[in-house]
Amino acid sequence: MLKNALRGCYFVLFLLTPLIFYPKTSELFEFNKIILLYVSTIVLVTLWIILSIQNGKIIFKRTAIDFALLVFLGSQVLSTLFSIDPRTSLLGYYSRFNGGLFSSVCYALLYWVFVSVMEKRDVIHSIKILIISTTVASIWGTLEHFGVSPSCYLITGTVGVDCWVQDVQLRVFATFGQPNWMAAWVVALIPLTWVAFFLRDVFYTKFFVMATLFSTLFTAALLFTKSRSGVLGLLAAGTIFSGMLVVFFLKRVQKGSIKKMTKGVAIPIALLGTVFLIGSPWTPSFFEMTNKDTITQQELVAQATGPALESGGTESGDIRKIVWQGAFNVWRQFPLYGSGVETFALSYYNGRPLAHNQTSEWNFLYNKAHNEYLNYLATTGLVGFISYIILIGTIVVILFPFELISKRGTQQDYSTIRLKTACLSAFVSLLVTNFFGFSVVPTSLLFYMLPAFAIAFQTSKLDHQIHTTKIDMAKKAGIGFVILTGAFLLMQCASYWFADYLFARASAEREANNYANAVDLMNTVVELQPTEALFHAELGSIYADLAKASLEDKETSVLFTDKAVARLDTATTLSPKNVRIIKSVGNSYSDLGDIDPQYLLKMIELTFLLQNLAPTDPSVHYQRSLGYAKIGELQNAIREGEIAVGMKPDYKIARRLLGFLYKENNEIDKAITELEYILTNISPNDVSIQKELETLKKK
Numbered sequence: 001m002l003k004n005a006l007r008g009c010y011f012v013l014f015l016l017t018p019l020i021f022y023p024k025t026s027e028l029f030e031f032n033k034i035i036l037l038y039v040s041t042i043v044l045v046t047l048w049i050i051l052s053i054q055n056g057k058i059i060f061k062r063t064a065i066d067f068a069l070l071v072f073l074g075s076q077v078l079s080t081l082f083s084i085d086p087r088t089s090l091l092g093y094y095s096r097f098n099g100g101l102f103s104s105v106c107y108a109l110l111y112w113v114f115v116s117v118m119e120k121r122d123v124i125h126s127i128k129i130l131i132i133s134t135t136v137a138s139i140w141g142t143l144e145h146f147g148v149s150p151s152c153y154l155i156t157g158t159v160g161v162d163c164w165v166q167d168v169q170l171r172v173f174a175t176f177g178q179p180n181w182m183a184a185w186v187v188a189l190i191p192l193t194w195v196a197f198f199l200r201d202v203f204y205t206k207f208f209v210m211a212t213l214f215s216t217l218f219t220a221a222l223l224f225t226k227s228r229s230g231v232l233g234l235l236a237a238g239t240i241f242s243g244m245l246v247v248f249f250l251k252r253v254q255k256g257s258i259k260k261m262t263k264g265v266a267i268p269i270a271l272l273g274t275v276f277l278i279g280s281p282w283t284p285s286f287f288e289m290t291n292k293d294t295i296t297q298q299e300l301v302a303q304a305t306g307p308a309l310e311s312g313g314t315e316s317g318d319i320r321k322i323v324w325q326g327a328f329n330v331w332r333q334f335p336l337y338g339s340g341v342e343t344f345a346l347s348y349y350n351g352r353p354l355a356h357n358q359t360s361e362w363n364f365l366y367n368k369a370h371n372e373y374l375n376y377l378a379t380t381g382l383v384g385f386i387s388y389i390i391l392i393g394t395i396v397v398i399l400f401p402f403e404l405i406s407k408r409g410t411q412q413d414y415s416t417i418r419l420k421t422a423c424l425s426a427f428v429s430l431l432v433t434n435f436f437g438f439s440v441v442p443t444s445l446l447f448y449m450l451p452a453f454a455i456a457f458q459t460s461k462l463d464h465q466i467h468t469t470k471i472d473m474a475k476k477a478g479i480g481f482v483i484l485t486g487a488f489l490l491m492q493c494a495s496y497w498f499a500d501y502l503f504a505r506a507s508a509e510r511e512a513n514n515y516a517n518a519v520d521l522m523n524t525v526v527e528l529q530p531t532e533a534l535f536h537a538e539l540g541s542i543y544a545d546l547a548k549a550s551l552e553d554k555e556t557s558v559l560f561t562d563k564a565v566a567r568l569d570t571a572t573t574l575s576p577k578n579v580r581i582i583k584s585v586g587n588s589y590s591d592l593g594d595i596d597p598q599y600l601l602k603m604i605e606l607t608f609l610l611q612n613l614a615p616t617d618p619s620v621h622y623q624r625s626l627g628y629a630k631i632g633e634l635q636n637a638i639r640e641g642e643i644a645v646g647m648k649p650d651y652k653i654a655r656r657l658l659g660f661l662y663k664e665n666n667e668i669d670k671a672i673t674e675l676e677y678i679l680t681n682i683s684p685n686d687v688s689i690q691k692e693l694e695t696l697k698k699k
Contacts, residue, residue, distance in 0.1 A: 002047055002050060002051045002054070003051065003117060005047055006044060006047050006048065006051070006113070006117050006118075007118070007122055007125075009040060009043050009044050009047070010044070010114065010118070010122070010126060011125065011126065011129050012040070013036070013037075013040040013044075013110075013445075014126055014129045014130050014133065014449075015129050015132065015133045016036055016133070017033060017036060017037075017133070017441065017442050017445055018133045018134060018137050018175060018176065018185055018442050019133055019136060019137060019175045020032050020033055020036055020175070021033075021151070021175050021177070023151075023154070023155045024501060024504055024505070025497070025500050025501055025504050026095070026500050026503050026504040026507070027095050027097075027177075027500075028177060029175070029176060029177030029178075029181075030095075030096060030097050030098060030177060030440055030441055031095075031097055031497075031500060032497075033098075033440075033441035033442065034092070034097040034098060034103060034441055035493060035496070035497050036441075037103060037106050037107075037441055037445070038102070038106060038493045038496075039490060039493050040110070041106040041109055041110055042486050042489045042490055042493070043486065043490075044109070044110065044113050045109050045113060045486075046482055046483065046485075046486035048113045048116070048117065049482045050479050050482055050483070051117070053471075053475050053478050053479055053482070054471060054475070054479075059116050059117065060112065060116050061115050061116045061455075061459075063115055063398075063451075063455050064394065064397070064398055065111070065391075065394050065395060065398055065451055065455075066112075067394075068387075068390050068391045068393075068394040068395075069108050069111070069391060071387045071390065071391075072104075072384075072387040072388060072390070072391045073104060073105065073108055074387070075380055075383045075384040075386075075387040075388075076101050076104050076341050076380065076384065077101065078337050078383060078384075079337045079338050079340055079341045079379065079380040079381065079383070079384050080101045080340060080341050081337075082337045082338075082340065083339070083340025083341060083343055084339050084340050084343055084346060084347060084577040085340055085343050085346055085575055085577055085578060086340070087531055087532070087533075087574070087575070088100070088340065088341075088342055088343050088345075088346065088575075088578075089101055089340040089341035089342055089343060090102055090341075092342045093342050093343070093344070093345045093346075093367045094532070094534050095367065096342070096345075096367050096368065097441075098439060098440050098441045098444055099341065099342045099375075099438075099439065099444070100341060100342050101341050103441075103444070104341075107444055107445065107447070107448040108448070110445070110448060110449070110452075111448045111449070111451070111452045114449065114452040114456060115452050115455045115456050115459075118452075118456045118459070119456060119459045120456070120457050120458070120459060122456065123419070123453045123456050123457040124457075126449075126453065127192050127195075127453065130189060130192065131189065131192060131193055131214060134185065134186060134189045134218060135214065135217065135218075137174045137175050137176070137182065137185070137186070137221070138174075138186060138217050138218050138220070138221035139217070139221075140174040140175060141172035141173070141174035141182060141221045141224055141225070142172070142217075142220060142221055142224060144161060144168045144169060144172040144173075144174060144224075145169055145172050145224040146169075147160060147161055147169055148160070148161075149161045149163065149164070149168060151163065151164075151174075151175070152164070170226070171224075171225055171226045171227075172221070172224045172225055173225065174221075176440075176442065178440075179225035179226060179227050180225070180227045180229060180230065180433070180436075180437045181437075181440045181442070181443070182221070182225050182227075183222050183225040183227030183229065183230025183231075183233075183433065184227075184229070184230060184233065184429075184430065184433035184434075184437065184439075184440075184442075184443045185442045185443055185446070186218045186221050186222045186225075186230070187222060187230050187233040187234050187237065187429045187433060188233075188237075188426040188427075188429050188430050188433075188443065188446050188450075189218060189426070190215050190218045190219065190222075190234060190237065190426075190429075191237050191238075191241050191421075191422045191423075191425035191426045191429070192422050192423075192426055193211050193214040193215045193218065194211055194215060194241060194267065194422055194425075195211075195418045195419055195421070195422035211267065212267050212270050215267055215270070215271065216270045216271065216274050219234070219271050219274045219275070220274050220278055222234060223274065223275065223278040223279065223280060224278070226281050227281070227433075228281045228282075228436070229432065229433045229435070229436035229437055230433060231280055231281060232432050232433075232436070233428075233429035233430070233432040233433045234271075234429065236425075236428050236429055236431075236432045237425040237426060237428055237429040238268070238271075238425070240421075240424060240425045240428055241421055241422065241425040242268070244401060244404065244417075244421045244424075245421065247404055248401075248404060248414075248417055248418075248421070314359040314360040314361060318359070319356075319359050319361055320370050320371070320436070322353050322355050322356050322359065323348070323356075323366055323369055323370050323371075324369065324370070324371055324374055325353050325355075326348050326351045326352045326353055326356070326366075326369075327344070327348070327351070327369040327371065327374035327375065327377065327378040328351070328374070328377075328378075329350075329351030329352075329353070330344070330347045330348060330350065330351035330378040330379075331374075331377045331378045331381065332351075333347075333350065333351065334347070334378075334381055335381055335382060336381045336382060336383060337380065337381040337383055337384070338376075338377070338378060338379040338380040338381035338383075338384055339378060339379055340379060341379055341380060341384075342379060343379055343577075344366070344367060344368055344369055344375055344378055344379050345365060345366065345367035345368075345578075345580070346577050346578050346579060346613075347378065347379070347577075348366050348369070348378075349579045349613055349614035349616075349617060350613055350614065350615065351378075352614065352616045352617065353616065354616045354647065356616070357616065357618055357647055357648040357651075358648070358650075362648065363619060365580060368437075368438040369438070370436070370437055370438060371434075371435060371436065371437075371438070372434035372435065372437070372438050372439055373385070373388070373389075373434070373435065375438055376388045392431065395427060395447075395450070395451045396424070396427070396428075398451045398454060398455065399420050399423050399424035399427055399450065399451060399454050400420065400424060401416065401417040401420040401421050401424070403416055403417050403420075404417055415457075416454075416457060416458060419453065419454060419457050420454050423450040423451070423453055423454050426446065426450055427446075427447070427450045427451075430443055430446060430447055495528050495529070496528075496529065498528060499524075499525045499528035499529040499532075499535070502521045502522075502524055502525045502528075503521075503522070503525050503535060503538070505521050506518045506521035506522045506525065506538070506542075507538070509521060510542055510545075515542060515545060515546055515549070518542050519539070519542055519543070519546070522535065522538060522539040522542060523539065525539075526539055526567075531574060532574075533570075533571045533572075533574035533575035533578060533581050534571075534575075534581060536567045536568070536570045536571040536574065537567070537568065537571035537581050537584045537585055537588075538584075539567045540563075540564045540565070540566075540567030540568035540570075540571060540585065540588055541564075541568075541584060541587070541588045543560050543561075543563045543564035543567060544560075544561075544564040544568075544588040544589075544591045544592050545591070546560040546564075547560035547561040547564055547591075547592060547595055548591055548592075548594060548595065551595065557595060561592060561595060561596070564588060564592060565592070565599075568585045568588055568589065571584075571585055572585055572606075576609075577613060579610060579613050579614050579617075582606055582609060582610055582613070583610065583619075583623075585606060586603045586606040586607065586610070586623060587603075587623075589602045589603035589606065590603045590623070590626070590627065590630075593627070593630060597630075597631055600627050600630050600631050601631070603623070603627050604624055604627040604628065604631075607620050607621075607623055607624040607627065608624075610623075616647065617647075618643075618644040618645075618647035618648040618651055618654065619644075621640045621641070621643040621644040621647070621654075622640070622641070622644040622651065622653065622654045622657065624640045625637045625638075625639075625640035625641040625644060625654070625657060625658075625661070626657065628640060629657070629661060634661060634664060634665055635665075637661050638658065638661045638662070638665060641654055641657055641658035641661055642658065644658075645658060645674075649677075649681075650681060650682050652678055652682050652683060655674045655675075655677060655678050655682070656674070656675075656678065656689070658674050659671045659672075659674035659675050659678075659692070662674065663696065668696055671696055672693065672696050672697065675689055675692055675693040675696065676693065679693065
């Protein structure tokens, strides 16, 4: 019974991971998937331990990956111990979550439980369930491409795509939250469609047709994401799978083998036909080629070069190169253990190249290196990076079908070869997509489950006999303790999720100017999660707004101000290296400066801390310039403004502030120069700047 429950939990995990999302949390997709991961791991490990207690010994199967996995986990623990932000290292960066120490432990436990309890038939069922869930996601994404979003129907009750800020028709993401995330998952599942229905007999026509249909559907969904890394991953997976399949057939020197092998051409033909009809990030679709009157050559070239920023701007490949250089810079500062697991969003500011200021995403938060390997190098140092490479190498060895080179083989060997070949192809696709991006919950789950599938597939029912011994009082006590521990951990997960749910509600109430409700909700949030700096910063910001709104009632304004300062100070104490938090706190102190100038001094003080953490960020100097201007230190304000525009010449608001400061300092010519620069190089049609310039020239 317990073993059936274990199976059921895995099947639910595989079914829901790519599909689950919830629109009323602060992050719709990854947050709910990570909660599902935590809950599933707690339940599965609890059942596993209870089953071991009933069995009278630990049910554990040793595998070739164990040592590498333990070394990798050890490196993550060390990096967390030396982290610049331990909470982030434990739980992941807030809004990304995956990759924290807790998630890595969960994936490892899921691997160990699976190989210890599951068998061949369970692997087959697992793959089929993964294909079912991916089919739903692929149809979901295809509908989005044609302007019908099931997500919008669930969120707003309408079937259009207007509920998304992103152009989901241009680049679909279905239930994954981002096109590249969806592409990475779909690409990894395509090779599994090539084998999931071949395990019985590779030449059964009905299985062959099913595999062709599923892989074609998944490929179409992949192309609708317009993910270049996804297409490259598919090419890598297809090359490995087809190459090994050719070797497999040639090695089976049987009558009709070559003839049967030619039937396999149907799948690549179907996939190439799909690419021809839909187009790829480098090639136009059949419709675009046959409608040249409506599609301009410029648009075709733009599509062929792949998506940059959907709204226009610096090409994504150029930005990646800059971010990768920043990752190297971070690693040089923390060479051994890195800046801390999943702390890239914090440490990147310190290694951020000055060239980033010249991109359209200069002021965006980069919480990942957009290269999984550089991300590990920067955040976990050489120790973590090398252990991760060793883990990858070990998995590749486990997945490699060495049965291909054996002189003799059984029918079971043939099934194992096919399964391993598919899993290896899928795993390599993950390595490719991770090179240009980063792992998320669904792809990380596959990273650990693919080797688990290959190992468990070679386990028969006879190999997995679990005997239940007599349950005495000691065992009952142990089972009771395990159940209570599991229940406690589940309650912690519920508290974590509920705090985020209330946080999202509070943000909505604040946007609607319902500050009383927002304060009540945020106070509950910080009670549930008292060590999350983001929540304290948000509550402090709300109190600052209330303090400004209560200026006519001095006593009330002072009360709110004191509460704001307390929360803001707590936020910076909890996360003193978090640039995003400190910037938010600085903005709140700037607002409080309208009540009492002493808080402007605190804001300016924070900018010096920010300068140490983010030495190439021009917004720090702009904020300091603004602070100095408010307290009347004109020369200091001008100096900081000049530094800001020196770091980023097209920094419009900084140049406009600098022009105002020059005017106040009676340096009219310099003020005119700043405004003319804006009109000539940044915003030629800015009417307000034109009027200011005309006024200055009359003086």
